[in-house]
Amino acid sequence: MIVEMQVARKKEIGYFLTDGSEEVFLHQSEATDDLRQGDRVQVFLYHDHENRLAATMAMPHVALGEYGWLEVVDMSARLGVFLDNGTKKDLLVFVDDLPKLQDEWPRPGDRLLVTLKRDKLGRLLAKPVTEEEVVKIAQPADASMKNRQVEGTVYKVIQAGAFLLTEDEQILFVHREEMTERLHLGQTIRCRVSFVREDGRMNGSMRERKEVQYGEDADKLLRYLLHRDGAMPYTDDTPAEVIRDKFQMSKSSFKRALGKLMKERRIEQKDGWTKIVKTD
Template structure:
């Protein structure tokens, strides 16, 4: 039987002006699948040949074949771009003529036209290919990544406590705890991370922070740049509120204090009750 959303090896039965008909192995002529001329991609097709083609449904709901390679096959995860958003759902670029539909009920968060997200490809009740943002069930846990390893992840949602759900290499589950990030993070965003530890269930605890000394040095550079751009002064010091520091520098107060301490040890700044100044 033909598998929708996958490459199938099918026999070429006959040729028409507009393309070739392929044997769907159902024994019914009406079920033969059309390979349109435009979908041959210039390849030579001969009657009785067995060819590998991708099968999907066209805009008229007919099974259609193509030599084109989509960005993913059915039952796979793929990072796809949203090309339009409508009242009934969104459409994403799949690499073929027809875009993939993402029903409203399969959207775990608001999709934005032009942005890319991680989707699971499936066959719906009408045998059409569709996509879903609910991907957690299709990811695995792993302890193969050593603590301290640099990884890259795609955000695919948020837990109720504010922790960020991240897919590593589009295969494995990871989480960024709420106290590990200070910048705004959005679904579909690709983030460079570091493995902090492994939870008992195998899920990875991740952090966007560098190791402590690198984090401090990077923040020192940010503070110096801020001072240089504000006439050598700022209203923030080691007594400033955590909320003010987070809003301006996207860091915790503890990291901010450590960076100020490093700059003072290097005799680059001074602090008083009004804030911080360049020397």
């Protein structure tokens, strides 16, 4: 809470401030000016590590009733994650407001879009913004965004994928099948806009466009074949789980890459094997 208070008296280690009915201590290290009795100052009130109400003249990045991006500075498996709000006391995002899976939690250095709340004891906590709050600030995208590279930060993770808010405050969804790595809350990535919906939301992909990906997958298979003296026991009929485990690609991507190489007459399939076509 940001309030204006008056200096009631000065002590060696700080100041006692009053609003006329209650006194709050402002430590010398939390004062940005040399104050005198009777001065009126604007301060931010918070609960210190001993749960005592205290004041600071350092203004928070995000105040009660506002929302903003704050950096993650620490995490505790038992409590949650701590955010830098511009004051000496970091803000806690309690474990109950984070994903159930801890590997989906934000890491130090990530950024979270949050607002503030008070717990039952009146202490300030941070919480990730809700979907409804994001929708209020989000800007619609138009068709010209398709295939553009955008940067966005994850604000919500679900089983099917992750929702991001881009630099231009547009909503973008990345399906888990379009991820090259598992995303977590607060992570910032660059990806390609693969589709723009009628409502202005976008779908994105961390993968290259198909024609580029086909070439990369084909090159990957060729390198593998060369390391095996030009032959491998994997073909169009190989089970999908074997393909994913061996090459980290889907069965359909594997078949497209094989098809590209066969069309170029660089490989052939015979008796359950794929082989490089030898040229004289």
